[in-house]
Amino acid sequence: MRFFACLLLCGMTSLGAAEERVLSAAETAYAKGDYAAAVEQWSDEARRDGVSSGLLSALGNAEWRLGRKGRAMVCWERALLLDPREPVALAGIRHALAAGGTERPVPTWAETYAAILTEDTWILLATACFWVATLCVVVPRLRRRSASEWNHRTRVLALTLLVLCAPGLWGGRSLSARAVVRKAEVSLRLTPTLFGEPLNGVTEGDVVRTDRPLNGHVRVTTANGKTGWLRAGEIELIRGATLPIDFDQKAAP
Amino acid sequence: MRRFLASTVLLLLGLLARAEDRVSWEITPRITAPGQPFRLQIMVESDVLLGGAQQVDKEIRPPRGMALRLSGQLVRPDSNEATLNFSGVAPDQEGEYVIPSFTLRFARKLIPVTPIKLIVSKSVAYRRTTQARAELVLPERTFYVGELIRGAIHLRGGDDETVVASFGLESVAEGFTLAVTADRQPLSTELGQGLRTSFELTPIREGTSELSLRGTMLIHNADTPAFSNSNRDRPFTFRRKLVVEHVPERGRPADWTGAIGAFSAEAVQVSKDRPEVGEPIRLRAILTGTGNLDRLIPPEIPGNESWDILPATERRRQAEEQRFFVYTLVPRLPGKLLTPALRFSTFDPLTKQFSRIEFKPIEVTVTGNAPAQVDLVTADPAAPVGAKPQVAAGLAAPAPQRGAPLFRGAPTLSLASSTAFWSGNGLLLTGLLALTGAALYLGYLAAHPEIRRRRRARSILRTALREAASARLRGDRAAFAKSAVRALQVGAAALLDAEEEAMTQGDLERALPGVPRPLLDKLFERAYGERFAEGPGAAGPPDEDETLELLRRLQSLL
Numbered sequence: 046m047r048f049f050a051c052l053l054l055c056g057m058t059s060l061g062a063a064e065e066r067v068l069s070a071a072e073t074a075y076a077k078g079d080y081a082a083a084v085e086q087w088s089d090e091a092r093r094d095g096v097s098s099g100l101l102s103a104l105g106n107a108e109w110r111l112g113r114k115g116r117a118m119v120c121w122e123r124a125l126l127l128d129p130r131e132p133v134a135l136a137g138i139r140h141a142l143a144a145g146g147t148e149r150p151v152p153t154w155a156e157t158y159a160a161i162l163t164e165d166t167w168i169l170l171a172t173a174c175f176w177v178a179t180l181c182v183v184v185p186r187l188r189r190r191s192a193s194e195w196n197h198r199t200r201v202l203a204l205t206l207l208v209l210c211a212p213g214l215w216g217g218r219s220l221s222a223r224a225v226v227r228k229a230e231v232s233l234r235l236t237p238t239l240f241g242e243p244l245n246g247v248t249e250g251d252v253v254r255t256d257r258p259l260n261g262h263v264r265v266t267t268a269n270g271k272t273g274w275l276r277a278g279e280i281e282l283i284r285g286a287t288l289p290i291d292f293d294q295k296a297a298p
Numbered sequence: 299m300r301r302f303l304a305s306t307v308l309l310l311l312g313l314l315a316r317a318e319d320r321v322s323w324e325i326t327p328r329i330t331a332p333g334q335p336f337r338l339q340i341m342v343e344s345d346v347l348l349g350g351a352q353q354v355d356k357e358i359r360p361p362r363g364m365a366l367r368l369s370g371q372l373v374r375p376d377s378n379e380a381t382l383n384f385s386g387v388a389p390d391q392e393g394e395y396v397i398p399s400f401t402l403r404f405a406r407k408l409i410p411v412t413p414i415k416l417i418v419s420k421s422v423a424y425r426r427t428t429q430a431r432a433e434l435v436l437p438e439r440t441f442y443v444g445e446l447i448r449g450a451i452h453l454r455g456g457d458d459e460t461v462v463a464s465f466g467l468e469s470v471a472e473g474f475t476l477a478v479t480a481d482r483q484p485l486s487t488e489l490g491q492g493l494r495t496s497f498e499l500t501p502i503r504e505g506t507s508e509l510s511l512r513g514t515m516l517i518h519n520a521d522t523p524a525f526s527n528s529n530r531d532r533p534f535t536f537r538r539k540l541v542v543e544h545v546p547e548r549g550r551p552a553d554w555t556g557a558i559g560a561f562s563a564e565a566v567q568v569s570k571d572r573p574e575v576g577e578p579i580r581l582r583a584i585l586t587g588t589g590n591l592d593r594l595i596p597p598e599i600p601g602n603e604s605w606d607i608l609p610a611t612e613r614r615r616q617a618e619e620q621r622f623f624v625y626t627l628v629p630r631l632p633g634k635l636l637t638p639a640l641r642f643s644t645f646d647p648l649t650k651q652f653s654r655i656e657f658k659p660i661e662v663t664v665t666g667n668a669p670a671q672v673d674l675v676t677a678d679p680a681a682p683v684g685a686k687p688q689v690a691a692g693l694a695a696p697a698p699q700r701g702a703p704l705f706r707g708a709p710t711l712s713l714a715s716s717t718a719f720w721s722g723n724g725l726l727l728t729g730l731l732a733l734t735g736a737a738l739y740l741g742y743l744a745a746h747p748e749i750r751r752r753r754r755a756r757s758i759l760r761t762a763l764r765e766a767a768s769a770r771l772r773g774d775r776a777a778f779a780k781s782a783v784r785a786l787q788v789g790a791a792a793l794l795d796a797e798e799e800a801m802t803q804g805d806l807e808r809a810l811p812g813v814p815r816p817l818l819d820k821l822f823e824r825a826y827g828e829r830f831a832e833g834p835g836a837a838g839p840p841d842e843d844e845t846l847e848l849l850r851r852l853q854s855l856l
Binding site: 069071072075077078079080081082084085087088090097098099102103104106107108109110111112126130132133137138140158164165168169172176179180183186187189203217218221284286291 | 547551553600638639642654696714730732738
């Protein structure tokens with residue numbers, strides 16, 4: 046009884062603390078409309094303490110408010126890789142698709158399935174299932190004893206989970222292999238060359254599926270199924286839990 | 299006749315003889331002080347009519363720091379002599395300077411000029427302020443790409459000379475754009491008599507570049523009469539190495555859009571402070587300071603629920619060191635509204651620090667009534683008829699603290715790309731496979747003991763063969779027989795699955811059918827005969843070759 050009372054007290058205390066949480070300087074700046082300051086402070090926080098899905102989503106919101114669609118989409122997509130149900134990132138991407146003029150490939154069934162868990166969780170789960178199944182097979186042989194009933198059940202369960210992990214792994218790989226167009230008004234090229242014939246226009250913030258790289262270009266497929274080549278410096282891969290790359294920092298004003 | 303022929307030959311020899319061009323030069327004064335003007339005169343005498351020299355300024359390459367210009371040439375159309383006058387200014391550093399050899403291009407002949415040496419020494423008495431001189435005014439520091447650098451050339455008169463005019467300003471500035479903003483303006487009173495030419499430099503790429511400026515000033519000597527035409531020209535040249543870098547990435551704010559300089563927010567003005575709902579008003583933010591004002595990108599102000607905001611162009615001319623940012627604001631709601639705040643970051647090249655410029659909002663009273671509903675979504679004209687318009691859901695309120703603690707500080711590399719993860723798993727799998735293989739192998743050996751026994755027998759047989767061969771060489775027949783019998787017993791025991799010590803000649807006959815019994819008897823007697831009482835005895839020693847052949851046969855059976 047005392048134990049449950051303690052638990053209840055701890056829960057109430059944490060709820061109270063959450064309600065009384067003081068807004069950070071970045072949140073205050075965001076609320077005041079000083080999105081540049083919010084971006085700076087959230088970026089500093091991410092560099093100092095590491096990223097989280099919430100932080101990346103908030104950063105995406107501030108970047109979007111500053112009109113930097115590419116950086117915002119990278120932040121939101123990376124937040125979804127960390128937490129596929131992050132509400133701020135999902136809302137941001139919905140807003141970008143509905144009103145922001147960006148395009149994103151429709152997820153395949155494997156990608157939708159993979160979004161149940163993060164890519165790393167799928168890998169860890171599949172690895173654990175593999176080892177359990179392997180040990181269930183190997184250990185009785187090493188001990189020169191016949192497998193028990195429990196061994197058989199565990200083996201079947203592990204193998205079933207391993208099979209169920211396969212589409213999740215495939216979908217996770219496919220999700221993280223997408224990229225966001227970071228340059229405004231670039232053209233999809235027919236060939237991976239400097240003077241490749243322009244095929245179709247893509248714009249900053251569009252999400253594309255990536256394929257193999259060649260000659261400083263990457264073969265991509267856009268949301269409407271057009272396939273062509275973009276320069277490697279025009280896109281940023283979603284894979285990786287970091288802040289977006291500063292593509293335009295070196296450029297002369 | 300003889301005299302006529304002699305004089306003709308002499309005349310022909312005179313015509314055929316190769317005439318030499320004579321070139322001499324003179325520098326006045328012979329030794330100059332640093333920065334002192336000098337005159338260079340080159341006299342040419344040739345065998346042909348010379349005429350005027352062409353493109354002399356392009357041929358001559360004065361050494362670094364020296365200004366030199368062709369100021370005139372004396373030629374007569376019917377003469378084979380020419381005199382070229384150059385005016386120059388000695389370099390500021392002491393030393394010997396050599397003008398490299400060059401070629402004078404006359405209409406009918408090219409005449410080379412040997413290198414010319416100028417000695418600059420501080421021992422020469424020279425007061426710089428007496429004569430007209432040129433000075434370059436340019437800050438000495440690291441510059442930044444996109445920065446606006448203001449510089450000037452001061453052509454200052456001296457006590458004895460005044461600067462009348464200047465002309466021919468040429469610039470070579472790789473990696474810069476150069477624009478002359480004011481030419482031949484009078485100098486300020488504290489600098490004295492003279493002219494000033496102002497220019498603006500903008501670096502366009504990083505690295506070390508050289509700025510080269512040269513021109514000519516026209517000077518008048520104060521001692522000459524007022525109405526005489528005694529103006530002289532004097533060249534000037536400047537070469538300066540400039541180091542250009544990009545604005546540092548470290549600490550660069552997200553809203554920095556290229557502003558480099560020292561700026562301040564002067565004022566914010568609105569065209570009307572009591573507009574109606576929906577009535578556009580003009581917001582003008584005035585930025586002042588020194589820097590690349592013209593290259594600034596106007597900061598974007600996003601619209602909100604109170605204002606619709608459109609960028610606008612300013613009709614008024616902008617003054618120097620002032621920039622207007624103009625926006626059209628359309629109020630959406632009545633009441634007392636604050637204009638949107640305007641912020642952006644700047645970089646000060648002197649302090650090398652970023653700073654934030656902020657134009658404070660001002661209050662505007664909006665009259666009228668609010669519309670029933672403010673529709674934030676505009677219709678897409680390209681949408682098909684009857685299609686449902688997409689509703690802009692808007693951004694959710696950020697919650698940066700959200701996220702499981704597990705994900706805080708998530709590694710930048712996913713497991714799929716982690717070499718350590720996959721190599722660790724691979725090593726574990728390899729170890730497990732090796733362990734399983736070893737266990738299976740040992741189990742197989744345990745189930746088939748004859749494998750180990752035969753392997754041991756083969757090993758002993760090989761050793762016995764070596765020992766027997768060795769004993770045979772030594773002539774030790776007893777050792778030979780012991781080795782052979784031991785090998786035969788071990789081999790036969792492995793074949794018959796029996797104890798090796800118990801193997802007799804009969805057992806060997808079973809293991810090796812057809813083996814000669816007398817040979818075995820002789821071997822056993824030789825090997826173990828000493829343990830027992832002396833028997834009838836075998837006839838002679840065993841055949842050693844036959845014994846070795848027997849051992850090899852046994853070895854092949856194992």
